[in-house]
Amino acid sequence: MSEALLEVRNVTMKFGGVTAIDDLSFKVPGGSTYGLIGPNGAGKTTIFNIITGNYFPTEGSILFDGEDITGTKPDKVVAKGIARTFQNIRLFKSMSVLQNVLIGFHDQIPYTYFEAILRLPRYHAHEKRVRVEAMGILEEFGIARYAEEDATSLSYGNQRKVEIARALATKPKLLLLDEPAAGMNPKETEELSEIIHKIKKDYDLTILLIEHDMKFVNAMCDQVTVLDYGEKIFEGKPADAIVDPKVVAAYLGDFTHA
Amino acid sequence: MDFATFLQQLVNGASLGSMYALIAIGYTMVYGVLRLINFAHGDIMMVGAFLTYMATAAGLPFSLAVLIGILGSVIVGVLTDKIAYKPLRNAPKISLLITAIGISFFLENLFNVIFGGVPKAFSAPDYLTKVLHLGEIYLPVTVIIIPVVTVLILGGVLWVLYRTKYGMAIRALAFDIPTVKLMGVDADRIISIVFALGSALAAVGGVFYAVSYPSIDPLMGVIVGLKAFAAAVLGGIGSVTGAVIGGFILGFTEIFVVALFPELGGYKDAFAFFFLILVLLFRPTGIMGEDLERSRF
Amino acid sequence: MKNAIIKLLLILLTLGVIAWANQTLDSYTLSILNNIGIFAILALSYNLINGVTGQFSLEPNGFVAIGAYMTALFLIPAADKIDMFALVDPAPVVLQMKANFLPAVLAGGIAATLVALLLSFPVFRVRGDYLAIVTLGFGFIIRIFALNEPAYTNGAMGLNDIPGIANFMWIGSFALVTLIVMLHIVYSKFGRAMKAVRDDEDAATAMGINTFRIKTTAFMTSAFFEGIGGGLLASFLTTITPDQFSFLLTFQLLIIIVLGGLGSMTGSLVATILVMGSMEWLRFLDDDMVIFGMHTGAHPGMRMVVFAILLIVMMLFARRGLFGDRELPEIFRKKFGKRMRHE
Numbered sequence: 019m020s021e022a023l024l025e026v027r028n029v030t031m032k033f034g035g036v037t038a039i040d041d042l043s044f045k046v047p048g049g050s051t052y053g054l055i056g057p058n059g060a061g062k063t064t065i066f067n068i069i070t071g072n073y074f075p076t077e078g079s080i081l082f083d084g085e086d087i088t089g090t091k092p093d094k095v096v097a098k099g100i101a102r103t104f105q106n107i108r109l110f111k112s113m114s115v116l117q118n119v120l121i122g123f124h125d126q127i128p129y130t131y132f133e134a135i136l137r138l139p140r141y142h143a144h145e146k147r148v149r150v151e152a153m154g155i156l157e158e159f160g161i162a163r164y165a166e167e168d169a170t171s172l173s174y175g176n177q178r179k180v181e182i183a184r185a186l187a188t189k190p191k192l193l194l195l196d197e198p199a200a201g202m203n204p205k206e207t208e209e210l211s212e213i214i215h216k217i218k219k220d221y222d223l224t225i226l227l228i229e230h231d232m233k234f235v236n237a238m239c240d241q242v243t244v245l246d247y248g249e250k251i252f253e254g255k256p257a258d259a260i261v262d263p264k265v266v267a268a269y270l271g272d273f274t275h276a
Numbered sequence: 277m278d279f280a281t282f283l284q285q286l287v288n289g290a291s292l293g294s295m296y297a298l299i300a301i302g303y304t305m306v307y308g309v310l311r312l313i314n315f316a317h318g319d320i321m322m323v324g325a326f327l328t329y330m331a332t333a334a335g336l337p338f339s340l341a342v343l344i345g346i347l348g349s350v351i352v353g354v355l356t357d358k359i360a361y362k363p364l365r366n367a368p369k370i371s372l373l374i375t376a377i378g379i380s381f382f383l384e385n386l387f388n389v390i391f392g393g394v395p396k397a398f399s400a401p402d403y404l405t406k407v408l409h410l411g412e413i414y415l416p417v418t419v420i421i422i423p424v425v426t427v428l429i430l431g432g433v434l435w436v437l438y439r440t441k442y443g444m445a446i447r448a449l450a451f452d453i454p455t456v457k458l459m460g461v462d463a464d465r466i467i468s469i470v471f472a473l474g475s476a477l478a479a480v481g482g483v484f485y486a487v488s489y490p491s492i493d494p495l496m497g498v499i500v501g502l503k504a505f506a507a508a509v510l511g512g513i514g515s516v517t518g519a520v521i522g523g524f525i526l527g528f529t530e531i532f533v534v535a536l537f538p539e540l541g542g543y544k545d546a547f548a549f550f551f552l553i554l555v556l557l558f559r560p561t562g563i564m565g566e567d568l569e570r571s572r573f
Numbered sequence: 574m575k576n577a578i579i580k581l582l583l584i585l586l587t588l589g590v591i592a593w594a595n596q597t598l599d600s601y602t603l604s605i606l607n608n609i610g611i612f613a614i615l616a617l618s619y620n621l622i623n624g625v626t627g628q629f630s631l632e633p634n635g636f637v638a639i640g641a642y643m644t645a646l647f648l649i650p651a652a653d654k655i656d657m658f659a660l661v662d663p664a665p666v667v668l669q670m671k672a673n674f675l676p677a678v679l680a681g682g683i684a685a686t687l688v689a690l691l692l693s694f695p696v697f698r699v700r701g702d703y704l705a706i707v708t709l710g711f712g713f714i715i716r717i718f719a720l721n722e723p724a725y726t727n728g729a730m731g732l733n734d735i736p737g738i739a740n741f742m743w744i745g746s747f748a749l750v751t752l753i754v755m756l757h758i759v760y761s762k763f764g765r766a767m768k769a770v771r772d773d774e775d776a777a778t779a780m781g782i783n784t785f786r787i788k789t790t791a792f793m794t795s796a797f798f799e800g801i802g803g804g805l806l807a808s809f810l811t812t813i814t815p816d817q818f819s820f821l822l823t824f825q826l827l828i829i830i831v832l833g834g835l836g837s838m839t840g841s842l843v844a845t846i847l848v849m850g851s852m853e854w855l856r857f858l859d860d861d862m863v864i865f866g867m868h869t870g871a872h873p874g875m876r877m878v879v880f881a882i883l884l885i886v887m888m889l890f891a892r893r894g895l896f897g898d899r900e901l902p903e904i905f906r907k908k909f910g911k912r913m914r915h916e
Contacts, residue, residue, distance in 0.1 A: 070779065096781030104779075110772040112836070112898050113765075120762075121769045125781045127762045131790065134761035135754050141761065188781050313702050315709075363889055373629045373705055374831060375888045381824055382881035388874040498820075502710050509703075542721035549710040556695035556703055 022081075023048035023224045024069070024100075024192055029078030031064055031248075038064045039248045041078070046192070051218065051225045053235045053256060056245035057268055062228040063105060065245075066194055069226075070102055071095040082192070097125055101190035103181045105197050105228075109169040115180050116165040119152040122187025155183045158220070159213060175206040179213065186221060195227040199234045211237055232260060244268070280412040285535045286528075291419040291488065293527020294426035298481035299504035300511070300519035301433060302353075302474025308450035308514040309470050310365075312372050316356055316379040317478060318501015322494060324349040324479025325486040326387055329398055338401045346479040352383075353475025354468050362464065387494035395493040398486040405490075422484050429480065430520055433473070437516060442469055450514060499545055506548035510555050512562030521563055526551065584749065591745035603741050609849050610744035611806050614751045616829040616841040618798035621755060623827075624835035624898065625764060626791040627771025628697075632689075632708035633826050635715045636796045638818035639688060640681030640803025642719070642726060645735045645813055646670045647677035653734055657727060664724040674738045678747075678804035685800025686793045693789040700774075704792075712820060719815035731814030732807075739808035747805060751798050755838045756900070758794065767791050768836070768898075821877070825852070828884055836898030843895060855879065 022045035031039040039061045046052040054062050067073045069080055071092040079088040082098060090098070101122075110118050127148060129140040156162040159179040164172055169180055178198060185193060198214070199207045211234065218225055229235050235242060236256045244252035244259055246268040252259050259265050299321055306314045328345030332338060360379050364372045400418075408415045437443035445466045448456045457463050485500065486492045507526045511518025526548055534541050555562055594606065615633055622630050649657070651668045672680065692711065696704045719726040726732070758764050766787045769777035774784055807813050829848045833840030858875040887894065896904060 072775075092778045093781050093783045096779065102779050104776065108773050108776040110769050110776065112768055112772050117765060117768075121765055121777070121780045121782070124762055124766055129762070131758075131763055134763055135757045137757060145761075184780065311701075313706055315705075360885055360889070367892065368627070369702070370623070370627055370629045370835070371888050371892055373702060374827065375885055377631070377824070377827065378881050378884040378888065381820075382878060382885065385874045385877040385881060389872045389878055393874075499713065502706070502713065505706055506710070509706075513701075543717060546714050546717050549707075549714050552703075552707060552710065553695045556699055556707070560699040 021048050022046060023083060024226065025081040026065065026069070027079050027081060029065070029068060029075045029080070031061070031068060031073060032076045037248055039068070039075070042245070042248070042250055043078075044243045044250065044253060046224060046226050047241075048191075048224050049222075050240045051214075051227070051238050053239035053242035054226065054228045054245065055230070055232070055235055055242055055259070056251075059247075060245040060268075061248040062245055063196060064248075066102060066196055066228065069095075069194065070100060096188050096190075099189070099191035100194065101185035101188045101192075102194040103178075103185055103196055103198065105200065107174075107177050107181050109177055109180055109184075111168075111170045113169055114166050115156065115161065115169045115172065116149070116152055118169045118180055118184050119155060119187050120148060122184045123148040123152065126189065152187060155186055158217065159183050175202055175209070178202070178210065182213075182217075186217060190223065192224045192226060195225060197228050197230065199229060199231050207231065207234055214238065232256075236260070281535070284413050284415070285531050287415060287419045287423070289528035289531035290423040290524065291484075291527070292531060293524035294422045295481045295484050295488075295500070295523075296504050296507045296526050297520040297523030298426060298429070298477045298484070299500060300508040300523045301430075301516055302478050303501075303505045304508040304511070304513055304516060304519040305446070305470050305474050307508070309446065309453070309467055310361070310372075311369070312361065312376065313505065314474075315373070315376040315501075316383060317353075317474065318497035318499075318504065319380050319383040320349050320353050320356075320475045320497070321478040321482035321485070321500065322387065322492070322497035323352050323383060323482070324475075325398070325482035325492045325496065326391065326494075328479075328483050329396060329486065329492060332399065338404075342480075342483050345483060346476050349475045349479035349482070350472045353471045353478075357467060357471045362467075384494050384498070391494060393494060395491040398490040398492050400487040400490060404487055416488075418484070418487050422488070425480075425484075429477065433477070433516060436473070442466065446470055503545070503548035506552040510551050510562055512564035515562070515564040518562055518564030584753070587749055588746065591749070592742060595741040595745070598741075605849075605853070606741055607739070607744050607809050609846055610741065610748040611802050611809065612826070612829065612849055613748045613842055613845045614744075614798055614802040614805070616826050616833070616845050617748075617751050617755045617838055618795040618802070619826045620830045620833070620836065620838060620841045621758065621767070622788075622791045622795040624830055624837065624841075625759060625771065626767040626788060627835075628788055628792070629702060629705045630708045630792070630795075631705055631820070631823050631827075632711060632796070633799050634818045634820060634822040635708065635712040636685040636689070636799035637803035637806065637822060638712075638715045638719070638815070639685045640678075640800030641807035641813050641818070642732070642803075643681040643684045643800070644677045644804030645732045645807040646725075647672040647680055648674065648736045648738070648808060649732065649734065657733065658723070659730060660723040660728050662724065663727075667725055674736075674743070674808070678739075678801055678808075681804035681807075682797040682800035685796040685803070689793045689796030690789065693785075693792055697785050697788045697792075709820070712818070712823065716815045716818065726815070729815060731812065731817075733812040735807050735811045735813070737808055737811045739805045744805050744809065747801060751801075752838065752842060754794075754798075759838060759900070763787070763790065771836070824877070824880070828880055830894075831884060831887055832894050834894035834896040834898060837894070837896040837900055839901035840894060840896035843901075852876070 024046040026042060026044050029039055029042045030037065054065060056062055064073065068075050071090045074089050079086050082100065087095060087098060110121060127144045129144055133140050153162055153165060156165055161176055161179055164176065169177065172180065199210055202210060214225065217223065227238065239256050241254065242256045242259050243250055244265050251264045251268060252262050302317045303314060306312055324345045327348040328341045331341035331344040356379050360375045361372060364375060404418055406417045408417060437446060445461050449463060449466055453463055485496065503526060504523065507522035508519045510525060511522030530544050530547055533547065534544050615637065619633050622628050646667055647670050654663045654668060692707060696707050720728055766777065766782045769780065769782060770784050770787055778784055825848065829844045830841050832848060833844030855876050858879060859873050
């Protein structure tokens with residue numbers, strides 16, 4: 019349990035002359051729910067993009083499951099077992115809910131291009147299998163009845179669920195959630211935390227999430243790292259974070275700016 | 277190659293490069309603000325040349341005719357944006373590209389219907405068709421006038437971009453349209469200015485082309501446009517200075533490769549394409565360009 | 574199982590109709606059908622890269638030219654080549670090229686596929702719309718090549734006396750195969766991945782999709798069938814010149830896939846028939862017309878002005894075309910399926 023599944027080691031990220039992340043290190047223990055919090059522009063999403071291989075860090079490295087994955091291409095990172103959601107939901111808009119989830123199975127379908135074109139037995143077998151699996155995930159999220167609807171026609175809360183379901187379909191060990199509760203009402207937020215707890219157990223997941231909503235973080239996370247202007251200003255239990263003077267100052271600063 | 281020939285080719289290259297540079301600026305600026313390959317841009321150059329041709333044919337003095345050509349191109353360029361591109365700002369990128377191709381094809385065929393596909397002889401005034409004899413070198417005045425005028429124009433463009441508030445708005449727009457809008461800048465007006473400026477330069481390029489060759493046809497903008505775009509990519513798409521450098525490199529290459537290896541003459545029009553491929557393979561950002569790989573999160 | 578049997582019956586029925594048409598119809602009707610068949614092959618494959626994968630490309634004329642020349646050179650007997658090549662003697666390899674019809678056509682497809690693979694590397698490794706400009710340029714390069722390498726292409730004079738083996742049986746069957754292959758791709762993990770790339774490339778990557786590979790796959794598949802279409806075209810026309818493979822060809826195909834709906838294969842099929850029909854019907858626009866007693870004079874190109882306006886208007890006001898990005902059966906299912914569920 020205490021073994022780190024993900025380790026961010028001395029990561030610095032500069033864009034031009036601007037330092038977005040400054041010598042950041044933290045460890046996400048396997049099986050935990052870890053929070054990355056901080057005011058706007060603190061560099062949280064940048065860290066996600068570094069972990070998923072969208073950015074190459076200026077300095078430092080990312081270790082996943084004991085392996086250095088710094089600079090691995092985003093699609094290869096998924097194959098290693100890291101899946102993500104986006105801050106602004108990004109579903110495939112021309113596709114149904116079911117098809118969105120099926121995309122997540124892409125790498126787990128072994129038939130070749132020619133087998134698909136010739137409709138050989140492996141095509142039928144695997145298409146059938148992943149459909150059953152995808153429906154299973156949708157049922158877990160309670161949205162199986164929308165399977166054939168256009169994904170973007172769903173309510174905001176349900177679109178969030180589709181996005182997480184889609185990420186789960188890639189069979190990740192680590193799930194990165196970028197502000198999962200953003201834009202949700204309290205009831206939806208509560209429902210979401212229940213689902214996250216449930217899938218975490220059912221799929222044996224480790225979760226790293228970015229969030230603003232401190233109540234949500236408190237309810238979800240075992241441990242948090244607080245960022246401000248790309249620097250770590252706190253690491254520890256969420257309950258302690260709220261009373262930490264540095265964290266309070268950073269957030270107050272954020273409020274006064276806003 | 278003796279020194280005289282070398283000098284001769286050097287001015288020829290500068291003259292050709294000037295034309296590419298003038299047209300490449302329009303591509304690079306529109307790409308900079310809209311991330312759109314404006315396929316119709318090469319045809320705007322053709323429009324400029326044809327309007328100038330019509331005006332001289334109607335008996336107007338050459339300078340006035342050129343002015344009409346420039347103004348006409350500016351109107352066509354800005355209208356193209358207003359009618360065909362602006363309504364699609366929030367549409368999928370492919371819609372915009374298809375529309376751009378549609379405009380390009382429309383202009384080519386419209387002028388083909390009006391003027392016919394046969395090339396028209398372009399008559400420039402005498403002071404532009406003179407040939408100077410300097411020892412062994414024969415220099416048509418145009419090959420000197422064109423680079424000089426181009427350099428003056430470029431100075432003007434750079435001054436607008438870096439020393440005026442419009443220029444600043446254009447450069448800001450190239451970074452981020454929504455934010456610039458939030459800051460109270462009328463983005464659509466700035467985009468119109470970009471189209472106007474690019475079209476005016478293309479028209480000047482078109483007139484230079486017409487005077488140098490001296491014939492024009494409705495499809496003249498296609499190959500030149502393609503080459504100018506390649507020049508813009510070579511210099512680094514989005515960068516005005518890069519477009520100019522790219523244009524001159526392409527101009528010099530075409531002239532000198534053909535001078536040194538005459539057997540490659542038939543492939544002259546293909547050099548730009550190979551440049552484009554090589555740049556994309558080895559240095560997609562071009563010589564001066566921004567980072568194309570920059571992710572959009 | 575039931576679906577498979579229905580599908581098989583439909584295929585056999587279509588083949589039967591093609592065979593019947595090939596036997597009984599007059600040559601004028603057949604030449605129109607052949608044209609439609611070839612354009613259907615081209616439009617379907619063009620739609621895969623442009624519509625389904627969302628990568629704007631302007632390649633068809635280039636790949637059709639490759640296929641046409643390749644197939645023609647394989648079909649024309651060596652003795653005829655020596656007679657035909659007026660500017661320079663044919664290259665030795667040209668004289669050695671000899672094949673039956675089917676391998677000759679497939680060779681055209683394979684040649685185009687390989688060129689597509691080569692173009693993929695510069696184009697798909699970077700983000701942006703370079704595919705469009707590179708493929709547009711490529712169409713011109715092919716023409717420059719054809720004009721400058723007469724030992725392979727006979728230059729501007731082109732190739733003639735190509736054996737006219739491509740009848741409606743061949744062309745219709747190839748069109749049917751193309752449609753089936755395209756639909757099988759669309760309804761597979763590959764088709765889903767292509768659509769994902771079109772909808773949101775970053776999100777597709779985040780699902781583990783290698784977008785470079787998917788785009789290249791779509792591009793090569795398009796090229797293959799465009800090469801085949803070119804081969805059929807060469808044998809159907811029996812004469813080819815570099816000027817036939819101008820951008821006009823690509824533009825017509827663009828109109829077709831936009832009208833049918835970008836991403837809809839069945840839409841492309843329907844639109845091919847509509848556009849090819851109206852091209853014939855609108856021929857009068859190019860001719861001398863009398864309006865209010867005034868002669869307009871012949872205006873070659875007027876049709877293209879009209880089609881260009883049509884394309885722009887479609888993009889502005891009816892971007893989804895006839896079927897959007899859905900296939901005909903899906904549209905039926907959506908229309909009637911819901912009602913059935915309610916009953």
